Amino acid sequence: MALGEFDLIARYFTRPTRRAVLGVGDDCALLQPTLGQQLAVSSDMLVEGRHFLSTVAPERLGHKALAVNLSDLAACGAKPMAFMLALALPRPDEAFLAGFAQGLLALADAHDIELVGGDTTAGPLNLCITVFGEVPPGQALRRDGARAGDGLWVSHPLGGGIGDARLALEVFRGRLHLPGEAFEHVRRAMEQPQPRVALGLGLRGVASAAIDLSDGLAGDLAHVLRRSHVGATVDLDALPCSAVLAAQSETIRRECTAAGGDDYELLFTSADEAAVRAAALAAGVGVTRIGRIDAEPGLRWVNAHGRTIAFQPQGFDHFID
Ligand code: ADP
Ligand code: MG
Numbered sequence: 001m002a003l004g005e006f007d008l009i010a011r012y013f014t015r016p017t018r019r020a021v022l023g024v025g026d027d028c029a030l031l032q033p034t035l036g037q038q039l040a041v042s043s044d045m046l047v048e049g050r051h052f053l054s055t056v057a058p059e060r061l062g063h064k065a066l067a068v069n070l071s072d073l074a075a076c077g078a079k080p081m082a083f084m085l086a087l088a089l090p091r092p093d094e095a096f097l098a099g100f101a102q103g104l105l106a107l108a109d110a111h112d113i114e115l116v117g118g119d120t121t122a123g124p125l126n127l128c129i130t131v132f133g134e135v136p137p138g139q140a141l142r143r144d145g146a147r148a149g150d151g152l153w154v155s156h157p158l159g160g161g162i163g164d165a166r167l168a169l170e171v172f173r174g175r176l177h178l179p180g181e182a183f184e185h186v187r188r189a190m191e192q193p194q195p196r197v198a199l200g201l202g203l204r205g206v207a208s209a210a211i212d213l214s215d216g217l218a219g220d221l222a223h224v225l226r227r228s229h230v231g232a233t234v235d236l237d238a239l240p241c242s243a244v245l246a247a248q249s250e251t252i253r254r255e256c257t258a259a260g261g262d263d264y265e266l267l268f269t270s271a272d273e274a275a276v277r278a279a280a281l282a283a284g285v286g287v288t289r290i291g292r293i294d295a296e297p298g299l300r301w302v303n304a305h306g307r308t309i310a311f312q313p314q315g316f317d318h319f320i321d
Pocket of ligand 2: 118119120
């Protein structure tokens with residue numbers, strides 16, 4: 001590497017620590033969790049060609065790499081503290097690194113968290129972030145707490161919906177075409193998801209179960225149902241969608257919202273509708289009730305009239321798609 005490993009780390013990924021006891025530069029980072037809190041930890045890897053396209057702007061890639069990790073903390077109702085970055089780079093491309101670090105650290109600043117360490121190596125472009133958060137004992141949102149009778153909810157941008165990222169992917173794959181402005185809208189949803197950290201914190205003690213949407217609503221909901229030993233009825237026509245997605249055919253709209261993937265919104269259950277709406281309002285995020293949890297196992301789809309419809313969403317499985 002022209003730019004050496006240590007110069008690269010010093011130039012792009014080292015900043016004075018504010019809260020960590022020890023940050024980048026030693027064998028370990030030292031974190032001081034708040035006394036009595038539990039540590040919430042999660043890792044997510046982004047591989048070129050699989051999780052992102054080579055056409056993505058480095059700033060947006062930096063943003064997304066951290067955003068998908070913060071989304072996991074949000075889904076647990078954990079408050080983000082710090083993160084680690086493990087990076088494989090084909091070559092030390094300074095324009096790429098500068099953009100990537102800018103997008104990454106801007107989102108870190110927005111959530112008041114710091115990069116405390118990582119690993120850097122030459123290799124096919126691959127980004128792995130580990131996030132650390134904290135949550136009071138017993139208050140983490142989990143997948144196994146959904147109860148029959150709970151409402152089923154999904155978050156989304158105010159005035160928007162879910163499924164835009166999948167729509168953008170289909171455009172990139174050449175399977176459909178969108179006019180410039182509409183494409184920019186869905187492309188931003190795909191490349192710059194906003195992790196719902198504030199909502200996750202607001203849902204402590206309100207949501208009975210939660211998960212973040214990464215592989216598509218149908219598949220992610222199935223995880224909650226299995227872990228909670230319950231079933232659900234979901235109104236396909238209630239799934240929130242943007243004006244861009246609403247203008248597509250019913251088939252595309254249903255496939256993108258119900259099985260899109262890459263949404264990074266929260267899917268959660270709660271018995272307290274008023275508290276859910278208050279939490280969403282405080283977080284400045286949209287929430288829509290899309291169904292209910294049933295004692296009977298399995299997932300049933302209905303339309304706006306409550307009629308059962310046969311719907312087999314495709315979902316997004318890395319080993320099938
Ligand atoms: P070691 O030799 O102990 O494995 P490294 O030489 O890999 O340590 O890293 C030196 C320091 O730089 C460590 O503090 C490590 O956490 C940090 N570091 C390495 N890569 C990154 C990165 N991509 N971002 C942030 N910190 C990093
Ligand atoms: Mg190392």
